């Protein structure tokens with residue numbers, strides 16, 4: 713998968729060099745290119761914002777600068793000014809010629825990002841993130857982009873961040889771990905919270921068996937796979953009902969039954 717991130721703070725995306733995402737980049741599973749929006753500003757001050765029509769506080773990011781940046785990223789299919797990340801010569805997988813990216817625009821007024829959305833994005837060959845700042849990006853940027861490529865505006869929660877960079881990091885990490893080969897043991901993805909059965913994950917424990925007067929539940933030490941599976945399912949249900957009753961309403965009983973029959 714290719715991921716382009718356009719931002720006025722390229723350094724904000726440095727964590728994409730680390731951990732599993734960084735490893736996926738080095739392994740060629742993920743081709744991440746970070747672009748400085750100011751490369752597309754055409755004045756001496758590299759201006760990317762202006763005062764809002766209609767008045768009010770703050771500044772709005774200019775559609776013309778964003779539009780040109782997106783045009784170049786889409787048209788190139790290769791790196792434009794970037795942070796020295798992967799280039800086509802690096803031998804990293806790139807989208808087939810003619811494939812269009814999906815534009816992902818982080819905004820508090822977007823679709824709430826969740827695991828279902830992460831799966832949808834993970835099926836795309838190419839994502840381009842447009843990280844807003846200030847009061848956001850002039851609405852015409854998204855309207856114009858949507859005439860040419862698929863666009864999703866996403867919110868990572870009901871709160872307001874200073875910019876879209878942290879949201880892009882969240883989305884890239886959630887998506888990248890769904891790509892084949894990124895998480896070392898794919899079984900880790902099966903019983904996770906917000907997984908196929910819609911439950912939160914059961915509590916997990918490791919050694920030592922007793923710590924500060926707190927014991928690991930006996931059943932987990934029993935070696936009885938059936939009982940462990942039953943306990944985990946019960947705990948997942950209990951935890952979900954306690955912490956996220958809204959998720960219980962969305963559970964498909966057929967899936968739960970199928971899972972329990974398989975145990």
Ligand code: SAM
Pocket residue numbers: 817818819820821842843844845846847848849866867868869870871872873874875876877879
């Ligand atoms: N004036 C905007 C509003 O009230 O909707 C908020 C702008 S916010 C200060 C600046 C940028 O941060 C946004 O353009 C967006 O890119 C990002 N952002 C803030 N909160 C976000 C959230 N919950 N999810 C995704 N992106 C967010």
